[in-house]
Amino acid sequence: MRLGIVIVTVFAAGSAFAQPEDPVEALQEARRHMEEGQSLYVQGRYVESAQEFLRAHELQHYSAFLYNAAVAYERFGHLGLAATNFERYLRDDPGAPDRAEVEARIARLRAAAAAQGGTPPPTPTPGQTAAPAPLPEAAPEDIKSMLTVQTNPAGCRIVVRSVAGQVVAQGTSPLLSTVDAGEYTLTATHPDFRPATTDPMPVQPGKVYVVRVEMAQGAFHAFLRVVSNVPGASVFVDERDVGAVGRTPYTNPYPVGRHEIWVEKPGYRTVESEVDLALGEDLTLRVDLQRVDHGYLDLRANLRGSRVFIAERLVGKAPIDHQLPAGRHVVRVESEGYKPFEGRVAIERGQRTRIDVRMRPAPSRVPAYVSTGVAAALLGAGIYLGLEANALYEDLESEQQRGTLATDDPRIMDGFVYSLAADIGFLAATVVGGFAIYYFLRDPLPDSSAEAQRPVDLSIAPVGGPGLAGLSLGGTL
């Protein structure tokens, strides 16, 4: 029965010789030396193997390194150095379970060394494998391994047992232990947590193992994984108002039972679902996020305060960030003295479309209005004079019909002058009207324009439920 979550990590090999200051880095470096020593040992390069073990010990004072170095010297025939490192081993680990065996082994090595007369075997050149005395074939199983047990929380009581049930190490986490190759089970206990026991865990010789134990408080756990078609969505579990517990893809142990889950991402509809976790279950909840039906128009103008109309309705003054239904919209931006801008913008679902509007000054229409006024006055004068001339013409025509019209009748000249003046008025009105049109059309500056940026996913969107308020940051740009 698994009572907790155990993560076993075997550090990867490394080759740096510098002494790292970071404890984790130091542990990794020590582990690399140990691995190298173990490899050299298997190759029969015992002296170099022993040196690697000792370098590992310099980085991490684990007794296993000394024990392994002693074994390597012993295999090479450096019986004295072997005995010395065994003695250091016992000093570092006075409670070693194999203390009696090691003490007997030291005595045997000292005696053998005395019989040799203190002559050490010849020092081999690097890479040379030398065995001065017939020794049993090197066995990796002779090499001890390192076992580190870390718990969350720290301070748990750790007991390491062999598969035979023999306690090979125990203590308070974090626990550092030297173990022989074999299979072991770990038990972690804490007054405030449920005890946790691992399954039998194989330990190979010359390895460094780090075991992390997540202690459960009062309930059994299961694994919950939440993945979504759009990564980075916020995941809320059980209590939405306390905030998101993570982002998809999200993995975390949860107590067994029913859990309410919300998955949110700006620009997408919130997905709410329930899961029922069974003990030890590794459940993956796949969420298909769908974009919302609206988007946002982020309109900015070089002229702050410009009035923004959407579908002929005033929605605010630039800059605005306005929610709109997805689709095409007619946007108009106006400001006194500036050319209005009008254009269509496509609002994408769940995305923010930014438009940068550049308002340009409208040319002055005063000359146009003045010209128009003058043209209108001239036209009016022309019409008036034309009507007067017309009336005179009718009078003269009537006089002529009566036979009383004289060739020197002053109305003939008056009518001629009036009609001529009317013509001049019309002509002048035409000319001035032409100027008016010119001034109306004259526009040295280009029209106000806008540049639409590519729609982006919403980066800021309101979150929460009833009674909640806040912002969730996320999305991509």
Add this chain to the structure above:
Amino acid sequence: MRRARLALAVLATVPCWGCLLTNDFFAFEDTAPVVAVTEPDGFPGSGFGALLAAYESESLGGLLAVGGNPGTDVFVFQTLTASGDLTPDAEFSRACGGREGCDGLGVGGSVTWLAAFASGTDCLAMGAPATDSVIAFCIGGNQIAQVPGVGSVGRSVASAVGGSEVFVGAPDSGEKVYVWADRAPDLVGVGLGLGLEGSIGEAVAVSPDGALVAAGGDGQVAIFSWDGSAAALVDTIAGEPGFGRSLAWGDTQDDAGVELHAGGDGRVTILSGDGAELGLLECGESPCTSFGDALATGDLDGDGRDDLAVGWPARRNFAGAVAVFSHGEISGPVLQHSTPTADQRLGRSVAIVPVGDRGELVAGAAGEIYYFFCSLLPGDTAAVGERCRP
């Protein structure tokens, strides 16, 4: 933009209206029925239009003599060419200007036409009262006759239609009317011996057949007969002050003879050849001052009978008018300028110029003369854009 386009369209279309009107106004000057002839360049002095005398020459066509105040000159217009073309403002000649023996005489007091005089034909006789002279300009020769010392010889002149004698009024001569006959180069005073108070000779008129001569002035008119060598008083008619300052013979009434029309007192008195009053023509409004100051007879409506034109220069603040009385009528249209203006004095002189088988009215005004080609008489109205005549 829409407004601008609309304005441009309107502006593009309306000028045509004015152009058409302008052209049409020019046309009025060519087609108006009343043709004005202004004082010609070089006319000396003032009063152009104060005198009018119409004449129909067999060789020259219609001629109109237009004079001014005494001491000016007389201009002749050929109103109708021999071929029948109407040329109302065509200057034909200047009677006196630059002619030897004429300058300085002061012509312009009166004017009349003679068919022949002495060795000449188509003669224009002009009185020059300032020099007590009468000048006859003829095609073929000119003559001058004077009665020095009288002081008003030539105030009025008259001759019969086709006649060759000129009767000359001289109101300061007492009771005399002078006769200038082509066979006698000097003026011959005809002493009437009537014992009239005042003077006669402000106006003289000769009946178409030359048998009757009327002389008027100072409120009286004398009618006498003339047999070519001697005169015999027929009658004297007294009237209101001014009566007799204008005289015209013509057959305007349906009776056996011609009638004498006498004006000057604000009305026109129609007298028979023996001096009987046949009727009065009045202005029909008040005041009638100057109604009848100028008289002319002729056929204005083409009915073969004489009609009467009565000048009325003081009408309505001296804008003036001419009243036309058809044969036998006692009322008729009053012709005036289409735009009467003060001191225009239309009707200060009247004449009826021959145009074919009828005549057209000409009226003098202040510095102008007017041809009334449409007198509004029956059959004499204008169509639009056309003159009544020819």
